Amino acid sequence: MTGPLRTVSLRRRVTALSLTVLAAVLLVVGVLTDVVFSAQIRSELRQQLNVRATLAGQLVAQGVPADEVARRVEAPGIRAELVAADGRVYAGDPDDDERWMPPPWRGGPPDRDHRGWWDDDGGDDGDWGNPQVLEQPLADGSRLTLVASGGPVSGAQTLLRRTLIVLSLAALAVAGIVMLLTTRVALAPLDAMTAVARSITGGDRGRRLAPARTDTELGRTAAAFDAMLDELEGAEAAARASEARTRRFVADAAHELRTPIAGVQAVAEAALAPDMAPEDRERLHLLMLRESRRAGRLVDDLLVLARLDAGLELRREPVDLLELARTEAERAQLVAPDQRVEVRGEPVTVTGDASRLAQVLGNLLDNARRHAGPGVVTVTVSGGDRATLLVTDDGPGVAPADRERIFDRLVRLDEARGEDGGAGLGLAIARGIARVHGGDLRCVDPPSDRGAAFELVLPTPRRAA
Known part of the structure; x- marks a missing residue:
């Protein structure tokens, strides 16, 4: 047993899920943009430091004094410190007090065994932000330390982050409004389905949605x-x-x-x-x-029909149709001595309820006795994939238009409405019993084009298996 159907607003659910997905995408894009931007800026700073270090090496090779090398290597946003071989320290332009401030790495200059890149992430360096540091030994035994200011980079990165946050929030707000409007249009077919259902409830049973496409x-x-x-x-x-x-x-x-x-x-x-x-x-x-x-026969017939509707229980056993036909033929001869019943065919065994199958054949013979009158009734039994029992007479026959209608309950043809015409239940009961056995009973064309012919078809044991 399934629980109650959740009836949360589909429009709100779609909007909320879409905004959640969009927010996740914007977050990922923002983080990736920040990481790529930071890596790109650091790469550019290091490239600038490499250029200044190469310039310092060229100046030393040309014999330029150490203080001049330190001064000429510096550039906007780049500080230089040159430690000569004799231990003296030169730090750019000596007339610029701000430029002569100690380099912004934490703990002072690195030891002399250190060389290469490092990031000074020790803390707040004022306008220097997160500087990039390059230490390079020169040909005359001196050591050059270059520091690229990270202040402008940090400022640009902070501005980029704020811009991304503002734009993302604005995009989410605009997307939410647009989705609320567009989902109303997208879900219009559901409103149409609701309208059709209500009109059908109101009595307009012929309306249909008739979708143009069924692959969506x-x-x-x-x-x-x-x-x-x-x-x-x-x-x-x-x-x-x-x-x-x-x-x-x-x-x-x-x-x-x-x-x-x-x-x-x-x-x-x-x-x-x-x-x-x-x-x-x-x-x-x-x-x-x-x-x-x-009256008793009519009540019995009504009870049989009621059992057929409820599901008639059968006592299944092997039944010889030829022997069954001979027995019922003898009974019919006793009831109507002026009518001759001939039984032909071969022994055929089916699995079924012998008493019920006898009732079917008895109804067919009684039907032939009432409608055909004195004459010959032939019962032919044949086998094959399905067992067939054909009952024919030489009476007036049944019109093709009535051959199916006579199996309805309480239906009698005009010529059958005599004193002993029956209640019109015999054929209905006979067909019901045949179908319970997995077969069928039909009124077919007579072989001699005269009289009536009823064909009982039953599955054989091999076919039923």
Whole structure:
């Protein structure tokens, strides 16, 4: 059993999920941009320091004094400190007090065994930010230390971060507004489905969504919705038809039962006359017995139909159709001596309920006796993939238009409405029993183009397996 369907607003859910994904994408893009920007700036600073170090080496090779080398190597944002071989320290322009401040690395200059790059991340260096430091030994034994200021870089990076945050927030706000507006348009088919459902509830059962495409999410949903409506309408029509048939069946059954019951009542009242002759009273008793048996047969038939509708239980066992046909033929000869029943064919064994199959064949023979009159009724049994039992007579036959209708309940053709015409349930019961056995009963074209022919088809044991 499934739980209740969550009915959170689809528009809000789609908007929230989309904004979450967009925020994650913007965050990743922002972080990557910051990292790439920082790496690019550091690379450019180191490239500038390499250029200044190369210049210092050229000046030393030309014999330029150490103080002049330190002064000429410095550039805007780059400080230089030159430690001569005799230990004297030169730090750029001696007239610029700010430029003569100690280099901004933490803990003072590195030891003389150190050379190469390092980042001074020790703390706040004022305008120097996070400087890049390069230590380079020169050809005359001196050591040059170059420091590139990270202050402008840190400022630009901070500005970039703030700009990215502001733009991301603005993009999220604009995207949220746009998504709220666009999802309303995108989800319009759902509103159309709701309108169709409400119109159908109001009685307009013929409306359908009829999607132009069924290979999309909404198209598949609309197609499933239409299919569901078709099934519901079909089920409703079938239920209404079944209800109409049931009402008609109950009315017809009541009418059929009323006739014998009224006959019994009339005969019983007539038999109460005190001055009736004994022979007349005996005749009334026989008439009462006949009417009561007629009512009993009708009740039995109605009970069989009820069992068929509820699922008739069968006592399955091997049944020889040829032997069964011979037995029922003998019974029919006793009931109607003026009608000859011939049985032909080969022994064929099926799995089924012998008493129920005998009931089917008995109904067919009784039907032939009532409608064909004196004459010959032929029962032919044949085997193969499916067992077939064909009952033919030489009576008036059944019109092609009525060959299916005669299997409906309480349906009798005009010529069958005589005193002994039956209630019109025999063929319906016979077909129901045949179908419970996995077979069928049909009214087919007679082989001789005369009379009626009923074909009972049953699965053989090999076929049923």
